[in-house]
Amino acid sequence: MEVSYKKLWKILIDKDMKKKDLQAAAGISWASVTKLSKGETVSMEVLMKVCKTLNCDIGDIMELIPTKDNETT
Template structure:
């Protein structure tokens, strides 16, 4: 089974020397959305686009499809 991974997003945030809380506030996403991102859960494409606009990057720069560790 395939699943989304936001590992690239956390790398980009670290490269920008920003905490996750600071990132959440600047992008204006809810704490629940940040939790979903932390847990590699699906979020709306609208949120992904908002993140990409803030970071001035493409979708593939913040997320990718990864194999799930669940059977």
């Protein structure tokens, strides 16, 4: 499975926030923001800080996308 954070970037646009604003407000490292930008996995702690900062649920900022390897035929 792959992780998509497209929902997170849409929320940031809607709130007129930049990635650096999220990083500062959530108290997460720049390395974590970079991982989010690349669609890589981050710790649950990072996701919880982002959700708390944006006052949203985890499903509002990310989704899991099945890959061909995970599909059953």
